Amino acid sequence: MSQFxxxxxxxxxxxxxxxxxxxxxxxxxxxxxxxxxxxxxVGPRDDYGYNxxxxxxxxxxxxxxxxxxxxxxxxPETAAVQKTMSGMIQQDGASLLFPTSFGYFDxxxxxxxxxxxxxxFSHCGGLWTEKNPKNVGSFxxxxxxxxxxxxxxxxxxxxxxxxxxxxxxxxxxxLRNINAFTLGARSVKPGITCSVIxxxxxxxxxxxxxxxxxxxxxxxxxxxxxxxxxxxxVETAAKRGKMVCGYHASQAKLAPNAYLTGAEWNWLTAxxxxxxxxxxxxPHPNFLRGGLKEGYVKTSAYGAMVTDAAKKQADDIxxxxxxxxxxxFKGPLKDNKGKEVVAAGQVQKQTDIxxxxxxxxxxxxxxxxG
Numbered sequence: 370m371s372q373f374x375x376x377x378x379x380x381x382x383x384x385x386x387x388x389x390x391x392x393x394x395x396x397x398x399x400x401x402x403x404x405x406x407x408x409x410x411v412g413p414r415d416d417y418g419y420n421x422x423x424x425x426x427x428x429x430x431x432x433x434x435x436x437x438x439x440x441x442x443x444x445p446e447t448a449a450v451q452k453t454m455s456g457m458i459q460q461d462g463a464s465l466l467f468p469t470s471f472g473y474f475d476x477x478x479x480x481x482x483x484x485x486x487x488x489x490f491s492h493c494g495g496l497w498t499e500k501n502p503k504n505v506g507s508f509x510x511x512x513x514x515x516x517x518x519x520x521x522x523x524x525x526x527x528x529x530x531x532x533x534x535x536x537x538x539x540x541x542x543x544l545r546n547i548n549a550f551t552l553g554a555r556s557v558k559p560g561i562t563c564s565v566i567x568x569x570x571x572x573x574x575x576x577x578x579x580x581x582x583x584x585x586x587x588x589x590x591x592x593x594x595x596x597x598x599x600x601x602x603v604e605t606a607a608k609r610g611k612m613v614c615g616y617h618a619s620q621a622k623l624a625p626n627a628y629l630t631g632a633e634w635n636w637l638t639a640x641x642x643x644x645x646x647x648x649x650x651x652p653h654p655n656f657l658r659g660g661l662k663e664g665y666v667k668t669s670a671y672g673a674m675v676t677d678a679a680k681k682q683a684d685d686i687x688x689x690x691x692x693x694x695x696x697x698f699k700g701p702l703k704d705n706k707g708k709e710v711v712a713a714g715q716v717q718k719q720t721d722i723x724x725x726x727x728x729x730x731x732x733x734x735x736x737x738x739g
Contacts, residue, residue: 403437404465404648406430407457409450410442411470412572416598418617419571419634423469423493425618426636436644439463446472454481458488465647467640469493470571471540478505489653491643493636494542496725497655506653508639509542511660511719512616513549514690515632515668516593517697518683519614520553522629522671523591524561525679526612527554533589534565535580535602537573539738541727543595546632548731549697550593550614555733557682564589565736571597581605591629603628612674619669630683631669638664660719662691704729705736 406427414424420442431438439461444453450473457463466488468478474495482490482502490505497507523532532554534547551563564587566580573596581592581602592606593614600623606613607624615621615631639657646654659665668687671680689695696718702711710729711717717724730736 403435404644405437405439405457405461405463406644407454407461407463407466408438408440409444409453409457409466409468409470409473410440411446411472412443412597414440414442416572417600417603417620417623418596418598420469420597422618422634423467423636426634426640427467429637430640430644433641433644435648444470446470446477448477450477451481454478454490458485463488465489465491465644467491467493467643471495471542474507489643489647491639491654496722501655503655504653506643506655506657508643508654508657510634510636510639510665511658512632512634512666513545513697514660514687514719515666516546516616517549517553518668518687519593519630519632520550520555520563521557521683521686522675522679523550523593523612523614524554524557525676525682526629526674527558527561527591529588529590530558530561531587531589532561532563532591533581533584533587533593534563534734534736535577535584535592535594535596536565536567537571537596538569539567541725544727544730544738545724546595546616547734547736548727548729551731551733552697561733563734565730565734567736567738568596574598574601577601578605582609585609585611593632615669621669621672625672626674628669628672629675630671633667633669635664635667658720660690661687662693698724703732705732705734707732 408427410420412420414420441453444450471494474492478490482505492507494509495507536543554561568576578601591612594602594616599616599620603613603620603623607627612627612629614629621628696716698717700711700715701713704710
């Protein structure tokens with residue numbers, strides 16, 4: 370609340386300043402006015418995870434000349450984010466917003482954007498469609514490529530042939546990661562199983578610890594995750610003597626003796642593309658996607674314990690992904706209930722929108738989406 374109070378107290382001064390000085394500026398000076406960018410996080414910026422990955426990109430944006438960044442963390446996926454967005458626009462003068470959490474899109478961004486047609490909204494993870502406002506867009510990365518590579522390394526390192534995934538919610542992006550991790554592992558050892566527990570929300574420290582311990586009790590020895598802050602899963606797994614593949618950002622320093630590799634975001638690539646369009650007055654990018662090739666995602670450095678064979682196989686597949694000659698989701702592919710989800714001879718490329726509607730778990734996953 371303190372941030373809103375600050376904004377309220379500055380509101381009249383800002384309005385007076387704008388009224389008193391705008392007319393004195395030359396067109397060139399107005400054109401060179403700094404672009405104010407707002408970045409909104411659902412959790413803390415130092416969560417070793419999703420929010421930290423965005424904060425790292427925002428920190429780089431701050432170094433760009435002529436760009437001012439305002440940030441707010443711990444904003445829930447409720448009407449609170451509408452207040453934050455409106456505050457950044459009205460009091461801070463933001464003309465480009467990055468509301469980063471999945472649940473911010475509908476109904477919140479879709480409610481605020483039509484009221485602010487001159488402001489650009491770039492949402493992370495949402496599926497923008499033609500029916501949505503033109504000043505709204507979505508960006509995301511094909512991080513399932515890195516989760517596939519996590520699975521390849523996990524398969525080389527597991528002794529029990531049981532790997533584990535701690536997940537927040539069974540939304541398409543999460544299911545895509547679970548499936549890619551499992552497919553990566555089973556491409557090395559077809560008999561591997563991946564056990565999944567959904568905690569129910571993006572940040573549930575107690576449930577994340579319980580899930581990790583439960584999966585360890587079941588014999589799983591390599592873990593990955595899709596929760597906002599992987600810290601609890603990483604540290605709990607390491608304490609149990611298990612290995613981990615990270616997610617969002619590098620968690621290597623949390624558990625150097627357990628960390629194999631990881632799937633990391635490189636959000637600066639998308640941020641810069643969107644900012645450049647805004648500054649040049651070009652149309653707002655409504656739908657941005659990219660993977661390893663485009664620099665939207667990257668892999669963590671290998672831990673010292675990773676074998677040469679694991680590194681070689683993962684690196685070979687990574688090179689094919691970058692070259693565009695490797696597909697994760699190809700037929701014949703069945704879900705874990707025996708239903709065919711991709712027919713023999715069919716391939717779903719990373720750009721296939723159907724992948725962003727994923728509603729199944731592949732064969733080899735031990736778990737259910739309800």
